[in-house]
Amino acid sequence: MWEALVQPFAEFGFMRRALLGCIAISVGATPVGVFLLLRRMSLTGDAMAHAILPGAAVGYLVAGLSLGAMTIGGLLAGIAVALLSGFVTRVTALREDASLAAFYLISLALGVLIVSTRGSNVDLMHVLFGTVLALNNSALILLCSIASITLLALALLFRPLVLECADPQFLRAVSRLSAVTHFTFLALVVLNLVGGFHALGTLMVVGIMIVPAAAARFWAISIGGLILAAVTIAVAASVCGLLVSYHFGLPSGPAIILAAGLAYGLSLTFGPTGSFAARVHPYRHADA
Amino acid sequence: MTYAVAFQELTLGYDRHPAVRQLDGEVADGSLTAVVGPNGAGKSTLLKGMTGALRPLAGRVDFGTCTRSDIAYLPQQSDIDQSFPITVVDLVAVGLWSEIGGFFGLRAALRARVDDAISAVGLTGFESRPVGSLSGGQLQRALFARLLLQDARLVLLDEPFTAIDAKTMVDLLGVVQRWHGEGRTVITVLHDAETVREHFPETLILARDLVAHGPTAEVLTAANQFRARQMCEACVGPPHDCGRHAS
Known part of the structure; x- marks a missing residue:
């Protein structure tokens, strides 16, 4: 058992790198996912993950599989889509979900077109599904930097962000931080998606952001508790997913997200708050 | 008497459709004022305009010496x-x-x-x-x-007693009276005329346009309330000059 659990990480550097990368993504992206979930913007994360594709693709066209070029391209595309959809919402009758959906679908189509016309299927697979088992030092530094920036920004903006979620009208009445908070948060979403797509790809990265956050909802009720539970689930899913991928020769990204999905299934069945079990036995704790 | 807030030909609305039109008047500093009117009369819109959450389509709101942090x-x-x-x-x-x-x-x-x-x-x-x-x-x-x-210094309350029990309403009305006693200006959107008559010395009746504004005993009359309803019902159709000349 020990060998099955530890040996892959002890023996192979690429597994240790993959684990460190996944932990960095878990620590940075999952708290952002918790706030997305609490703001009822879970699908916004999915939309933004698709929106970064043309930027990454243009970066790839310019410089090949370059970490820097693809990161900057993805960031610019993600922020452009966020700002454009926000602008359209403010100046037209279209709601934010509809304008975001339109822009991200256009963006996705453009990205796939660029990659598939100028690159190979392997390149397309790299962008869509990532290469968590091939993370180099630069990629790890990028992921750890993004996690650090995210935690720092969330710590600084914690109170305005909570208020922006719970009572945005009050925040707008007492402070001018509302817009700053909203756009900083969107920038954090894009930043984490762009960082994460190097490891998990544009399609899978949103999974590590949202699925653990959704699972955490059944284990905690405070914001701090939700973030702690979500990060713990994400790290556990990363370890389990990488091990399953190693032992059974499966792709790592989907294995990690499926492990998080398993945690979600167990949480919604047996979690102490709001789960099926808690609804069937709502007063179980009183007997303890 | 100094004013806490003054409206100067204030027009507020959404998507260029006015919900409050060309409102003029002043709310005295330290007064306790109820804003009443039928559904769709623009009461909540007026409060949003006063907080700055809604920019005027025309005219302005003047807060005198109050700053943003003086408004709750x-x-x-x-x-x-x-x-x-x-x-x-x-x-x-x-x-x-x-x-x-x-x-x-x-x-x-x-x-x-x-x-x-x-x-x-x-x-x-x-x-x-x-x-x-x-x-x-x-x-x-x-x-x-x-x-x-x-x-x-200026407290704006939008239907604060809706869907709460009688005991809570009495307690919270006590808080409102305390603010009034401390010299704060309180403007409250309300539906219940009896509550207004008992607890609010000033009343502003709105039906998109100003119907009446002054001491509650003089302003909150059956005639003014009927006129407000007529003006709002007249506004259900196209947004032209509806209801302005209702009498």
């Missing part, structure tokens, strides 16, 4: 996400925003003021309860505690 606003309950996992003490404590801002923690002295405000609205013991577990009346008490901490 209680929106309708539906604007607050009760499913969001914050506790009563967290919700109330942000009333100290002008002192703690977005980044500073609660010192012991400030925490004591939060506890005092929670106690003043009868919610002692509920400090650690999630906001989502509160009843409508308890949530309204918590929001009043937050207003107490804001210590504002």
